[in-house]
Amino acid sequence: MSKQSIAVKAMEQGKGILRLAPNWVPRSFCVPGRRIKLHPDDYYAMGGERGGIDERWFSSTTPADNGPLTSPNEGLSFVVFEDGSEVQQILLSEAVGVLKGELIGERVWKEHECWPMYSKFFDNKGALPHHIHHRQEHAGLTGQMAKPEAYYFPPQVNNYGADFPYTFFGLNPGVTKEQVRQCLIDFSKGDNKITNISRAYRLEVGTGWDVPPGLLHAPGSMCTYEPQKASDVFAMYQSLTGDQIVPKELLWKDTPENKMNDVEHLLEVIDWELNVDPNFMQNRFMRPKPVRPVAEMKAEGYIENWICYKSDAFSAKELTILPGRSVVIKDAAAYGMIMMQGHGKMGMWDVETPTMIRYGQLTYDEYFVSEDAAQTGVKIENHSQTDPIVMLKHLGPNNPDLKIG
Numbered sequence: 001m002s003k004q005s006i007a008v009k010a011m012e013q014g015k016g017i018l019r020l021a022p023n024w025v026p027r028s029f030c031v032p033g034r035r036i037k038l039h040p041d042d043y044y045a046m047g048g049e050r051g052g053i054d055e056r057w058f059s060s061t062t063p064a065d066n067g068p069l070t071s072p073n074e075g076l077s078f079v080v081f082e083d084g085s086e087v088q089q090i091l092l093s094e095a096v097g098v099l100k101g102e103l104i105g106e107r108v109w110k111e112h113e114c115w116p117m118y119s120k121f122f123d124n125k126g127a128l129p130h131h132i133h134h135r136q137e138h139a140g141l142t143g144q145m146a147k148p149e150a151y152y153f154p155p156q157v158n159n160y161g162a163d164f165p166y167t168f169f170g171l172n173p174g175v176t177k178e179q180v181r182q183c184l185i186d187f188s189k190g191d192n193k194i195t196n197i198s199r200a201y202r203l204e205v206g207t208g209w210d211v212p213p214g215l216l217h218a219p220g221s222m223c224t225y226e227p228q229k230a231s232d233v234f235a236m237y238q239s240l241t242g243d244q245i246v247p248k249e250l251l252w253k254d255t256p257e258n259k260m261n262d263v264e265h266l267l268e269v270i271d272w273e274l275n276v277d278p279n280f281m282q283n284r285f286m287r288p289k290p291v292r293p294v295a296e297m298k299a300e301g302y303i304e305n306w307i308c309y310k311s312d313a314f315s316a317k318e319l320t321i322l323p324g325r326s327v328v329i330k331d332a333a334a335y336g337m338i339m340m341q342g343h344g345k346m347g348m349w350d351v352e353t354p355t356m357i358r359y360g361q362l363t364y365d366e367y368f369v370s371e372d373a374a375q376t377g378v379k380i381e382n383h384s385q386t387d388p389i390v391m392l393k394h395l396g397p398n399n400p401d402l403k404i405g
Contacts, residue, residue, distance in 0.1 A: 007098040016373030025055040042359035059336025060118035061093035105371035119394035129238035149228035150308035152208035162221035170275035191240040210310035214271025301325030321389040331374040339365035342389035
């Protein structure tokens with residue numbers, strides 16, 4: 001069966017809702033926090049030299065950039081189509097290419113000709129180095145896109161905070177470019193101490209942060225749900241995290257050839273005003289915001305909150321269906337989703353939240369909802385009398401339902 005036929009039949013089978021396969025990504029510089037439901041024997045399933053699996057990517061048409069050992073299709077989501085006993089898969093990016101606006105909406109297709117965001121679980125035992133995602137003017141120098149992202153810390157995967165549940169954001173107000181320049185010059189001397197001139201914030205379960213491109217940040221060890229623009233551009237500005245040396249090539253990752261070893265270029269990548277903002281927490285911290293009055297939603301059997309709402313590149317919601325209830329939820333645009341808790345029915349699909357997943361195993365916890373299905377309304381039934389259904393929904397750019405705040 002051709003890829004085009006599989007895409008069309010998968011849409012027909014799911015009545016506008018595509019089933020997706022789990023998409024695991026390793027990072028050689030990370031130690032898994034073991035909270036993303038992968039079987040304990042499988043966190044190094046891709047080989048020790050690749051590092052541990054500490055990420056699961058959702059609704060991704062973006063390949064992971066993990067250096068020369070990166071495997072084919074790493075980071076890319078697959079659509080699952082079952083025809084009797086036969087299971088076939090195609091890349092979500094291929095399905096988007098076939099179905100175009102029918103899947104992601106004409107507005108998004110005409111502007112981007114791709115699905116321009118993805119989300120992930122990031123699950124590291126320790127903190128990441130202070131690093132940066134480039135703004136467009138700098139990402140474009142290596143043929144890439146800027147990368148805004150956002151964080152949310154779901155209660156269901158944060159039964160413990162691991163080694164360092166604090167994140168450094170930006171630079172302390174009053175820090176000078178000369179201080180940062182010296183840290184970059186000292187990168188090869190061991191600990192360049194760049195977090196000495198930054199500020200750490202204690203992470204709180206059930207809240208999140210907005211992280212625009214150009215902002216230095218050292219993500220802490222909470223298991224994090226991260227909606228973001230479809231890009232994997234970054235550079236590490238910290239040379240030592242915990243007791244782990246950061247390879248110097250990661251400082252110069254995504255630097256054009258004519259700027260290599262040019263510290264002034266690295267300084268230009270930093271959005272200075274954003275990094276030294278004295279009102280950083282007020283401007284970037286996010287508590288959930290109800291999409292409608294809570295009492296009205298509860299009366300109808302659900303609660304839905306905006307959890308990521310400060311970027312026009314993407315947004316995210318947390319949807320809870322109360323025990324024993326059946327609801328129809330409408331959205332203005334297409335979205336991907338991941339089950340966090342509970343089981344029941346979504347459209348024609350059975351949905352469930354697995355406790356443990358083997359590497360390579362297919363699940364019924366991740367889907368992509370087409371724009372037409374979202375606008376018509378998705379019927380969700382909670383089959384438990386005690387356990388709520390909780391799902392996280394990642395939406396594309398310029399969502400008509402979103403008021404950025």
